[in-house]
Amino acid sequence: MSIEECRPLKDKVALVTGGSRGIGAGITRKLASWGCTVCINYVDRVGPARKLAAELEEQGTKVTLHRADLGEPSAVEGLLDEIQSLHGDLHILVHNAAATKFISLEDATLDQWQFVQDTNARSTWLLAKHAVPVMRDRPGARFITITNSTTQRIIPRAGLFGAAKAALETLTDYLSYELAPYGIVANCVRPGLVQTDVFAVRPDFAHGVKHEMAISPWGEGPMTTVENSADVVAMLCLDEASWIAGQTITVDGGYRLWGNTGMRAKAGPRAPVAEPEAS
Template sequence: MTGSAPAALVTGASRNIGRAIAVRLARAGHDVIVHGGRDAEAAAATAAAVVREGRRAEVILADLADPSACADLVARAVATFGRLDVLVNNAAIRPEAPFEEITLAQWRQVMALALDAPFLVSQAAVAALAESPAAAIVHIGGLTGHTGASHRAHVVTAKAGLVGLAKAMAHDLAPRGITVNCVIPGLIETDRGAGAPVHHASRKNLAGRRGTAEEVAEAVAYLCGPQSRYVTGQSLHVNGGALLP
């Protein structure tokens, strides 16, 4: 295997949880492919943060709602660093609408990015990951995939699906030395632009505060590190006690 350092691909890494994950993996010694959708400036800021940790970074912009872009992203990632050791599927969209107003096109848009893309990117990455001595895939789920939420039928369904996908992939990929897990963030303090989702107003947790993107990133780093090689097919909740599964 070429490349002196392990390499990670983090989708949706332009900001918030994705950025924190990319930086944390860099701190753990990974070179990082920073995937972004359309915001090249935000993705570049993440890459600069990775470089400040002493690792290499490359930005790749791609619309993962396009199936062909998923395979292309992985091919470009492997070509960049000559290897792939970690894949974090974080990219997603979280629109809100009453159930009866969600169109089939809107439903499919959410599924394409939040559920289809993790399947397609992971599938494209298997061959490269299988060459790694410590390969790991982590899906980033969501608390509402376990609790439900109003105005988010499409998002809730996609996030719940990621848990099942992780379990199925863990079975199929264990013989190839690839662990597959899901990290489930709860209420996390992030930049949401237009404001917090409707369901956030009623959410409470035992910690009495919102979590940070860095706390989610720590969980991801654990599942991608050498200390977690005996952990696969699991859902790790980072929610301050909002849900005790």
């Protein structure tokens, strides 16, 4: 296999919001390895962003860094304007950036509600709105959002997050319809529980890891990884995936289906079934 064949996204420009740490960094690395020029968005931690950029530049990837707080409407518009000015094109936008306040709904304030909605849901709408001029009719245009399991199961004190991510998922559904005339394919990816420094702050993290490992039919080893999540995002950017649209794809090894079974699936032959007695 030639080097060109290993870089199916060569010459495409990709923006990854929150792209310097955790799952976002994994997505950035994967898209870079497949040939993309990568635009890494971060908010206030420039150190990890610069470190990742240096790593990728050593590997021959073109990288630009973009500081923007996506909770601010003017910053979203400025981010897209900056990318258009620097690159002239944008083929792939992965909205991975997220923020929340872990607090019960009873104790949450209006400001906390608004903060979580603005940084997750409103930013999705604004990114799509301002991305259209720079993404429309570009070959292989993709708008991909990243959600999480708070929309699928109750996580203590994560109600604000769940509500905002549910809005993000619904917005992605509608965007898949409204962006289609511009040639932009929209989908959503829902990673399972991923062990990163970013998500270690989740209240259910330690218990969730212990529970999943105890009942996983995959044995003692695998859990969802940053790389699993990044692989699916990259797959959705391929030409072969152009007819997958308006989907929320869960990447969790099947945990969404078997997570409440309470027991590990047993490998090996099934026990024989007794023949019914003759009447």
